[in-house]
Amino acid sequence: MSGIVCAIGLRNAGVHVEIFEQAVNQVFMMTSFQEVGAGVGLGPNALFPLKELGVLDAVLSKSDEEKPTMRSFRYISATGAHDLIYDVTSSLFHPSNVLIICQPSFLEAIVPMLDPRLVHMEKRCISVSALSSGSHVIHFADGSTYEADLVIGADGIKSVIREFVTGRPTSLVYSNSVAYRSVVSPEALKGVKTDMMRPLCWIGKDKHIISYPVQANQKVRSFYISEADSFNSGKMNLVFFSTDSSVPMGSVDVPLPWAKPASQDELLHEFSEAGWGEDTKLILKEMKDPSKWYLHLLHPSLTSYVRQRVVLVGDAAHAMLPHLGAGAGQGMEDVYALCSLLGDARAQKCHLDDALKAYDSIRVARANMVQTMSTIAGNIYEKRGPGGGTNAQLREQLKAIYHPVWHHDLKEEVKRAVASVYGPRGVL
Template identity: 40%
Template structure:
């Protein structure tokens, strides 16, 4: 992405997770002044793996951070994404493999902290401030064209544009929704997560090959996603368990209940009682107290990710079920489009509201398509798809699911947004993309 002369406006990003940091790096590299406000005392990620799909890998390459990430992971190369699917109960024969032979379908599986640290090493340290939990967003009382951020520590900050990358529990989303956030919903799905040394699994007789392509063990109302990270030394396991007897959002966690908690390994063993040999080995090798996540999503979908000069990205905008391994990837696409549009030579302090409207117009349908697919694919994995638990037909439901997520052209969103801006006369008509 080419750098442009410094813009006469400043962007403030709320939240320094994967999406906020990607956006900060992309804006910084494109010459747009940016500040980042993070609630935690330092950048940090949870102890778990993350799969970055080919679409997001292309963004990371274009903004010039892919090499730094690959260096940190020690992988040196991209891997096939997608899965080999195995029934989780009984014999784990392979019933379907996501077609991903084409090099354009390659992605990365890595430790989340490694990914975040690679981004942190690139972002200018002077742009980030910590212990800054945003508690409210409002128009500036002195200049209605500027946005005022207030933080829990009593301080404030004014910026021309605010980007809310503050995750699923976003405080910025409330502003975009006009004061009431009624879109945060429990997904009726929990996930048990663990990192396990591969050597221990093999010693215990684990036979499914994970090195070439990650594995997905499917079964009634439950499935497990399993892939190696750290040069195949560590296996990342996410074991999902879902309810399908009630719509998303109908059940709420009790007030004050933790979304992430440590549970006993016995609880997970009980959930997967009677499953096949490799699943039992995985669960038996989880730590004594694995973490259990009550997964929340943004639902019903936001009509717009933008209000005035404030825009949402990442989970704040479209937190989704993780079944396509694409949630962060969608946030990375958001970050890319925002950085390209805000650094566009025709973007100025006078047309930035139109620019943000073009961003949401293009990104909302794409991210929502991925949200819908993530939900649908989870149902198929859990035996609630058109062929139920007849796993020999699982491929019919899965065929093509990943490709429209992975093969999205990097420039398509950008060109569509610029076209809309030219048609709406926010940008001059004759300048090309």
């Protein structure tokens, strides 16, 4: 997602860009997200870069929603009588609109904005090497190479280019959390007394459940949904998260693939402890043929996203857990910062190193903070949060988790970074 938006932003600023993608073709690239039923909720911090980079209208045209809307998530107890713990709609101080879009739809919106002559499919990068001139060479699996003034690594969570930047194989680790996902018909959940037409996070010890309705004929979506969609829904999307908190993060290796089919027995075994509320038990019974997904993240966080003239954006730089739905948004912030710095009208090749330094100086702290917050959010949803696990303690922590992600003055921050390289003047 971030690589294509970055290419569009740079091209609009007059920078020559060539794109290398490992997928065989664009259809394959779009379908590769389906393995985990991926979709994204883009908050205000992600919508601003999309607007500034000139892609928001195209993205809106492919979204199931006409415009971003207020999210309406409710947090309830997965145990006992399913007490309400926190209601985002009624409690959120700042209105925060979120646009919901499936990742394939997002790509469908933006890929046509690229000049196809600059897109090279079936080019799997296997390494990057430096030349004494300061340029870098990208090496591909088919034996070909490409020499570039600047390499932007937007190659996702399993980034190869990250290895050049960090100088070591990878710091991607298993989070000790798995997610089981099923799509269930609402009729099967008729016995459930909790109002499931609102998106819910069901909180339990070392386990939580995300549930939300999906409209009939609608593509599978992210963890967020707007209030307008709460009616006439066709299916219920259910994701059960379970964490082994007895072992340190990074101590368990999971072989690929990280997303695969699972049996209902396995899920029931994972959730076999006593204490679940009646509705949780009813929902569990309907989780037939779930898919299982091992959640990974970059841990520890990178201390720099830049080495020489190679720079990382998106998950390549800061792959995080999905609990705040913030990964794509951070990628969009990266891209806005990089396009503003590299696309400034005064930019010349001699500014490249300073521009990358300025990018690193603002993006590492910000994106790593959101990455950490995403881990903390998962801990809060499973009663391991730093502020404790009683309902009152959970409520206090939940109140604070979204604001720093969604409300950040990126424009001002980037303006200062641009001024530090070129002197005070405009920003994209």
